[in-house]
Amino acid sequence: MTPDTRPAPPDEEADARERLLAAAQDAFAERGFEGATVRDICRTAGANIAAVNYYFGDKEKLYVESVKRAHVCATRMEPFPISADTPPVEKLRAFIREMVARMHTPASTSAMKLMMREMADPGKAAHVVVSEFIQPVAFVLRAILREMLPHLDEQHLLMTGFSIIGQCLYYRQNRPVSELIFGKEAVAALDATAVADHIIRFSLAALGHADPIGAPSTGAAKANKSKAKK
Incomplete structure (x- = not known):
């Protein structure tokens, strides 16, 4: 040789x-x-x-x-940090917070572009991306919603999941357009915590488990009470 x-x-x-x-x-x-x-x-x-x-x-x-590399670059791939004995409402809160955090993970522009190309026009990588990245997340959310809403039929359960995932994805996928409409400063103020808190309140309100929109989130309220006692 x-x-x-x-x-x-x-x-x-x-x-x-x-x-x-x-x-x-x-x-x-x-x-x-x-x-x-x-x-x-x-x-x-x-x-x-x-x-x-x-x-x-x-x-x-x-x-x-x-395409697989782009998904790994643009989202954290650790399992969702939700234990089985957590109450279902808290599971949903944790899911949304983690989902939004993944969407706000710093990633190259090309990673997001490639992901969006493949999702908008599913091609040669679609099956792998769905089975390895998207389907596991969808099944986690579906299980949480089924636990929260045992009476719901499959169609409405599916649409509820779409609504929640859609909110989480919108802030990342449509950021360039949002910046053109509302300005970069306004969009930049929407950090992961602010976005997650809003989606949590909005979604729980629709499901009948609401913190009032505009009120401190449950986690923030507990922190404020603790400070007041001191």
Whole structure:
């Protein structure tokens, strides 16, 4: 085996693979699967054009891995921190807070663009993204709502879940448009805590478990009472 054909050390291989994924994420986000070329991706990554086949098999598998990488970059992938013995209303509060926190996790613009492309027009990575990232979250919320609302039929349970998830996603997915409408300063003031508190109050009001809109959240109210006692 000559030096030219000897496999790269593991660290170098991992670095080359990551550079290809980063370049592919940017390219697919800007130009889509059809518009992005393997040649351009390899050039940006500083890799030989055969590197895509070596590390991923083909362009389609590279695309799938790029979309998965975008989801990992844009959302935290730890399990939802909700214990089984938590009351269902508190489970919903915790779910919304965690969901909004994930949506506010700093991520590159290309990661969000690629995620939105794939969700708006499901393609080659849709099945993997749904099964690995979206479906587990949806099932957590569905179980919480079923526990809170045992009387609800499946259709209304589904629509209730859509309403809650939609609120959580809107603030992240539509941020650029919101900034154009309301201004960057106004949107920047909507941090993860403020957004989560509003969604919690709004959703619980619809479900008959409300803190009044505009009132301190339950957690904030407890903190204020503790301070007052001191």
